[in-house]
Amino acid sequence: MKKLIITAALAALIAAPQALAETRTVGGAAYLLSMPKDMSEDFLDMSNTYFFADSLVDFDSATGSGTIKWRRHQLMPRQAFNANTYLHQPLQSLDFPNTAYPQDPELGMSVTPINERTLRVRVHTSAVLPDDSADEVMLVAEPQAQPGSWKAVRMADGGVQYASPYGILEIKASPWRIVLKDASGRELTHTRVWGDNDSTQIKVPPFSFIKRGSDNTRSINPVFSLAPGEKIFGLGESPTALNKAGQKLNLFVTDPQGPEGRDMYKPIPFWFSNRGYGMFMHTAAPVTMDMGNSYIGANKIFMADEDMDFFIFFGEPKDILSEYTALTGRPGMPPLWSFGTWMSRISYFTEDEARDVAAQLKKNRIPADVIHLDTGWFDVDWQCDYEFSPERFADAAKMVKDLRKQGYHISLWQLPYFVPGNKYFPELVEKGLAVKNGRGTLPYEDAVLDFTNPATVDWYQDKIKKLIGMGVGAIKVDFGEAAPIEGVYHNGRTGWYEHNLYPLRYNKAVADATRDVSGENIIWARSAWAGSQRYPLHWGGDAATTNTGMQGTVRAGLSLGLSGFPFWSHDMGGFVTSTPESLYRRWLPVGFLTSHTRAHGAPPTEPWLYDNKEFTDYFRRCAEMKYSLMPYIYTQATESAANGWPMFRAMLLEYPEDPGVWNIDDQYMFGSDMLVAPLFEEGFERDVYLPGDKPWHDYQTGSVYQPGWQHINADGPLQCIILVRDGASIPHVKPALHAEDLDFDHIEWRHYGTPAGPSARGVVIPQK
Numbered sequence: 031m032k033k034l035i036i037t038a039a040l041a042a043l044i045a046a047p048q049a050l051a052e053t054r055t056v057g058g059a060a061y062l063l064s065m066p067k068d069m070s071e072d073f074l075d076m077s078n079t080y081f082f083a084d085s086l087v088d089f090d091s092a093t094g095s096g097t098i099k100w101r102r103h104q105l106m107p108r109q110a111f112n113a114n115t116y117l118h119q120p121l122q123s124l125d126f127p128n129t130a131y132p133q134d135p136e137l138g139m140s141v142t143p144i145n146e147r148t149l150r151v152r153v154h155t156s157a158v159l160p161d162d163s164a165d166e167v168m169l170v171a172e173p174q175a176q177p178g179s180w181k182a183v184r185m186a187d188g189g190v191q192y193a194s195p196y197g198i199l200e201i202k203a204s205p206w207r208i209v210l211k212d213a214s215g216r217e218l219t220h221t222r223v224w225g226d227n228d229s230t231q232i233k234v235p236p237f238s239f240i241k242r243g244s245d246n247t248r249s250i251n252p253v254f255s256l257a258p259g260e261k262i263f264g265l266g267e268s269p270t271a272l273n274k275a276g277q278k279l280n281l282f283v284t285d286p287q288g289p290e291g292r293d294m295y296k297p298i299p300f301w302f303s304n305r306g307y308g309m310f311m312h313t314a315a316p317v318t319m320d321m322g323n324s325y326i327g328a329n330k331i332f333m334a335d336e337d338m339d340f341f342i343f344f345g346e347p348k349d350i351l352s353e354y355t356a357l358t359g360r361p362g363m364p365p366l367w368s369f370g371t372w373m374s375r376i377s378y379f380t381e382d383e384a385r386d387v388a389a390q391l392k393k394n395r396i397p398a399d400v401i402h403l404d405t406g407w408f409d410v411d412w413q414c415d416y417e418f419s420p421e422r423f424a425d426a427a428k429m430v431k432d433l434r435k436q437g438y439h440i441s442l443w444q445l446p447y448f449v450p451g452n453k454y455f456p457e458l459v460e461k462g463l464a465v466k467n468g469r470g471t472l473p474y475e476d477a478v479l480d481f482t483n484p485a486t487v488d489w490y491q492d493k494i495k496k497l498i499g500m501g502v503g504a505i506k507v508d509f510g511e512a513a514p515i516e517g518v519y520h521n522g523r524t525g526w527y528e529h530n531l532y533p534l535r536y537n538k539a540v541a542d543a544t545r546d547v548s549g550e551n552i553i554w555a556r557s558a559w560a561g562s563q564r565y566p567l568h569w570g571g572d573a574a575t576t577n578t579g580m581q582g583t584v585r586a587g588l589s590l591g592l593s594g595f596p597f598w599s600h601d602m603g604g605f606v607t608s609t610p611e612s613l614y615r616r617w618l619p620v621g622f623l624t625s626h627t628r629a630h631g632a633p634p635t636e637p638w639l640y641d642n643k644e645f646t647d648y649f650r651r652c653a654e655m656k657y658s659l660m661p662y663i664y665t666q667a668t669e670s671a672a673n674g675w676p677m678f679r680a681m682l683l684e685y686p687e688d689p690g691v692w693n694i695d696d697q698y699m700f701g702s703d704m705l706v707a708p709l710f711e712e713g714f715e716r717d718v719y720l721p722g723d724k725p726w727h728d729y730q731t732g733s734v735y736q737p738g739w740q741h742i743n744a745d746g747p748l749q750c751i752i753l754v755r756d757g758a759s760i761p762h763v764k765p766a767l768h769a770e771d772l773d774f775d776h777i778e779w780r781h782y783g784t785p786a787g788p789s790a791r792g793v794v795i796p797q798k
Contacts, residue, residue, distance in 0.1 A: 064512045066280035066293050069318040069332040073235065073251055076105045077243030080118055081155075082224060082236050085204040087136050089190050091182035094141045094175075096190075098153065098206055100239070101134050117233055118224075141201070143180040144173050146194040147345050148353050151208065153338040155239040155248045160337055164482075164521055165314055167534055168561040170359040173341075197307070197344030207237070210307050210342065218305045219260075222253045222328055234328045239336070248336040254329040256322045257305060261692055262329070263347070263682070264301035264308070265319060266294045267558075267570065267590040269582035272680060272695035274301070278323040282316045283530050283557055285511040288572045288606070289586040290579060295511060295571050296558035297530070298593035300354055302343070304682075304692050308350040310357065310560070312339040314531040334526055346686050347592070348675060355594045355674025359564035362551040363671055364597065364626075366796040367439055368504070368567070369663055370399030370769040371653050372554075372628035374441070375635045376605075377406035380422040381429050388438050390638050392767070394646050397653040399769050400503065401433065402441040402554075402630065413452055414444045416493040430501040437768035439503030441554060446479040446490075446510060446536055463489055465517040465525075473514040481535035482528065483520035491543040498547040505544065507555035510536045533557035541565035554628075558595075563674075567597040567626050575604030575631070580617055581710050585695050587624070591676025596667070598678055599626035607632050611640055615648060616709045619750035622656040623700045625667060625677035651747055654765040660772050661761035665794040666701030677701055685721040694719055697751075703758035704729065707742070707751035715743045716751065724756035727782040734783075756783035761793050770798075 072078070081100035089096030104121040107114060125131035137157065142150040150173060154160075166172060180192040180199075188203035197218075198211040205223040212218060221237045239250040262274040269289040270277055279292060286293035299317055302308030311317060315334035322329065341357060343350040373391060378384050384401055391398045405412045409419040418426035430440050448455045448464075455477050458464045463486040464477035472478075480486045494505055513532035515525035533555070540553045541564075555568045562568065570586050573579040583600045590598055602621030603609030609617070609631065621627050629635040637649035656663070663677075670677050679699040681691035697707040697718060705726065707718040718740055720726045726735045730746025735753070744751050754760060762778045774795050 064284055064515075066282040066284050067316040067318075067334070067515070068280055069249065069316050069334050070278075070320060070324075070330070072242070072249060072334075073240060073332055074105070074116065075240075075242070076107070076116075078105070078240040079103075079121065079243070080105060080235070080238055080240055081135065082118075082238045083153075083206045083221070084134070086189060086201060086206050089201065091184070091190055094143075094182075096139050096201070097136050098139050099134055099136050103238075118235060141182075141190075141192060141199070142173070142175050143177070143192065143194075144341065144357075145176050145353075146179045147196045147343055147349060148357075149180065149192065149199055149342045151199075151338070151340050151342060153250065153252075155250055155336045162312075162339070164523055164527065165312065165531075167531060167538070168312065168314070168559070169357055170561075170564070173357060194344075199342065210344075212306050212344065218303070218307045219254045219257070219329075222255055226255075230327075232325055234325050234330075250333050250336060250338050252331045252333070252338050252340070254331070256327050256329050260322075261304040262301055262321050263304075263680070264298065264589070264593045266298040266593050267296035267568075267586045268292060268294055269586040269589075272585060272588055272592070273693065274319070274321050276322050276326075278318065278320045280316070280318050281530070283511045283513075283533055283559060285509070286571075288574055288579070288582075289570050289600075290574055290582040295556050296533075296562070296568060296590055296593075296595075298558070298560050298590075300358075300560060300593055302347060302350045302592075304686075306344060306346070308343040308354065310341040310343070310354050312341060312560075314527050314529075314559070316526070316530065347683050348673070348686075351592070351594060351674045351683075355563065358561045358594065360674050361564055361566040361596060361671050363668060364552045364566045365550045366660075366664060366769045367399040368552050368626060369660065369667070370627070370657065371397055371622075372400040372402055372441065372599075372626070372630070373398050373636065374400075374402035374404060374628055374630040375633045376631060377404035377411070377443075378402075379406035379411075381424060381426070384429060384433065384440075387636065388433055388436055390636065391438075392436070394638055394650060395767065396637070396646075396650050397657040397765055397767050397769075398438070400439045400441050400628075402443070402506065402628070404443045404506070404630075407442060410451075413449065415453055416444065416497060427500050434501055437770065440501070441504040441506060442497060442502055443506040443508055445508045446481075447474075447476040447512070448479075449476055452477075461485065461489075462520075465514050465519055467514070467516065468518055473517045474512075478513060478517070479536075480520050481532065481539055482523070486520070487539050490539055491546075494540055494543040495547050498544050503548070503550075504552045504554055505540050507537055507540045507553045507557075510555070510557035530559050532559075534559045534561050537562045537565040554599075560594075563595040563597075567599060568595060569598065569626075569628065570600035572605040573601055575607045575609045575613065577613065577710050579604045579606075580613070580620070580708065581696065584620065584698065584708060587678045588676075588680045588695055588698055591678050592680055592683075594674055596670040596674065596676050597625045598676070599624055599628050601628060601630040603629065603631060603635070605631035608634060611642065611645055612712055614640075615645070616712075616749045618649060618652045619655075619748045619752065620706065620708045622652045623704070623706050623750075623752070625663070625670075627653075627656060648748075655748070657765040657769065657772065658762045659760070660769060661763055661774060661777055661793045662701065662703075664796055665761070665792070666703075668794040670701070681705075681719070681721060688721040690719055691721050703755050703760060705753040705755070707753075709744060709749055709751070714745070714749065715741060718742050718751055718753075720753070722755065725783060726753040726755060728752070729754050754782040758782050 087097040299311035
């Protein structure tokens with residue numbers, strides 16, 4: 031009997047993989063809470079029914095709506111000379127009654143022209159259309175169709191062609207497929223059909239959806255072609271190679287413990303190709319992107335969502351970023367002071383420590399604007415109750431006021447999880463302000479704030495507003511990656527559709543509360559999803575204090591910038607251990623040539639605590655460089671925010687016509703005119719690629735370099751290669767200890783090569 035019971039249990043596990051997702055293994059190990067979801071596994075389950083997009087039944091170009099016939103298939107094992115594989119085969123339905131459940135369902139699709147560069151394409155797997163209202167938080171507004179922006183004509187095969195001055199979208203009738211072309215008619219990509227496998231032994235499933243045998247839920251699997259040499263960019267803050275072609279990424283918000291692995295604090299369901307098109311997957315469900323990883327010619331998009339709702343863009347990278355951020359939002363400008371130095375560590379525990387940091391910054395004449403108090407300002411370290419420890423901060427309000435008079439803003443850490451020992455835990459449970467499980471209790475030991483509940487948002491923002499009202503400048507929006515995927519949220523949805531949205535709702539709650547009180551658009555956040563870029567700013571998480579930690583941080587920042595985030599920061603020197611001075615020296619110029627700058631991590635982060643006074647002088651020179659460049663930085667930041675372009679900018683954005691830059695992820699543009707090549711290893715030289723057809727000028731030494739690959743020595747005072755493009759005019763001011771004291775009335779223009787002159791690009795003056 032015992033043996034029979036075990037067999038039955040195993041059979042239940044095999045039959046219900048979705049319901050028992052937590053019991054799966056990952057690389058032979060048990061699945062652990064909040065690990066990324068690999069949605070491709072669901073599409074290799076023989077208990078599922080597979081439906082392949084087959085043909086276009088009808089399409090009304092006047093309304094942009096049509097119907098697709100789907101053919102039923104099953105996944106079958108196949109052996110050939112002791113090589114076992116899987117193969118899809120047509121399936122005759124055994125559904126009962128067969129008059130109620132169609133063998134090959136006919137389901138809807140639609141095409142909506144948004145503007146001349148953007149189309150919205152939706153494909154449904156059910157006759158009941160989804161309520162997208164909860165997902166609209168990703169968009170600034172419901173996109174409206176723009177009549178006349180695309181011309182729709184019927185094609186000879188019965189399909190439909192949409193054409194604009196920037197691109198073409200064709201819907202082929204039989205077999206059904208979507209084809210994207212540029213305005214000249216050159217094909218960019220197409221959805222794959224089963225017939226595309228005729229010339230290959232590797233049988234790639236086409237555009238399809240599954241119905242799970244475990245619970246009859248559906249998930250869609252768009253599959254697009256990848257061309258030889260095609261490159262993919264975006265998808266969030268990934269530290270893997272900037273070109274994602276050949277990679278497999280899970281778009282599932284997680285805490286990867288740092289930017290050195292493939293998982294992300296900030297996955298973003300948006301990407302673009304070097305062939306001139308991009309896509310925003312308007313979904314909050316987990317997505318696995320297999321971009322030529324399992325098959326070189328296919329971009330497989332495994333979605334937990336039952337529908338495909340894609341915005342498709344045409345153009346150069348800057349055009350596509352602008353179109354994407356027009357939909358999901360662009361940030362209002364953060365305050366000028368936020369661009370200054372943030373001094374921090376984990377953690378300052380007392381008022382005396384905070385005041386001493388301010389005094390040391392003054393004593394050593396280091397420009398700075400923010401002192402951040404991390405996990406230790408509460409009575410119990412890490413136990414967030416929004417109140418300063420009365421024993422260690424005798425008069426917190428006076429401290430905040432005094433430091434503000436000295437020119438320093440205070441930033442405070444907090445998180446949205448409440449352990450049982452937290453004084454707010456009973457209240458959150460009693461009032462129903464935390465995420466629940468299916469039984470109505472808590473899925474975790476912690477109470478996790480439910481930001482889909484307006485009462486929770488009010489409760490939470492009341493705490494934040496009191497701190498901002500005290501004079502606090504910014505709130506650190508830490509964590510947010512562990513929203514229960516099995517939780518039931520106040521809006522009626524489960525974590526399958528709310529887990530990834532949690533950071534966005536969290537970011538918004540803090541940003542709105544801060545703006546309501548101070549009028550300033552500033553947070554300091556770790557986790558994100560599409561739309562979070564509206565709420566600056568985000569930092570790169572807990573980087574390793576190693577050379578590869580620095581490399582991963584730079585790649586992650588560039589990738590996030592290519593995902594629609596104009597503003598970003600990181601922990602200079604890394605977070606995990608005390609930073610070796612040699613690494614700190616090479617990292618500091620990169621940190622100060624990022625839109626926002628913070629020293630944070632295991633102590634010492636403060637330069638005066640290193641046994642080398644010259645290092646304090648070096649730190650000061652790096653800070654003074656940024657404060658001197660503030661007219662350039664603020665002007666570039668304003669332009670970036672207005673267009674959805676990153677300040678920490680991949681080379682390909684500025685030089686898309688140069689094929690050499692599409693493979694570069696170890697140097698970057700700081701704004702449009704300055705090129706930064708970090709020194710990732712000990713030494714003072716490296717190879718740098720200089721694009722364009724004009725010389726480049728060394729910002730520190732004045733040396734001139736010709737375009738192409740150059741071996742350059744970092745001969746200047748800062749251990750970094752900093753170049754300026756020929757023809758640029760860079761505005762400077764005299765450094766000051768605080769951004770508010772910078773004299774924007776007296777601009778010094780430095781011209782490089784043959785300048786366009788100050789009139790070619792004015793300076794944006796910050797409002798007082």
